[in-house]
Amino acid sequence: KTMAENIKPRTFRNKLVMFCQYKDYVFNPKCLLRTPTEKDRNEIRKKIHNDDKYYFFIDTTKEESLPVNSILGLSDGDGGEAAPGGDMPIF
DSSP states (O other): OOHHHHOOHHHHHHHHHHHHHHHTOEESOGGGOOSHHHHHHTOEEEEETTEEEEEOOEEOSOOSOOOHHHHHTOBOSSSOOBOTTOOOOOO
């Protein structure tokens, strides 16, 4: 079997976290975590058609403020439409 067939989602996530620590990147920055559950678990998720979809974000810039609304595909706060490219890739 190939390596991709053997790896589990949780293992993949843990490897990403270790990679981010090694490269001094930030895995799922706190400003992107919206609910207490997301903050406790350090997970970004959206409910789409009654299914939870989990997302990973790796911040390589180390900027203090990220464009959260653009990243999460939320409205810009003035009642406008969601930011362009609002769909997040599903892994």
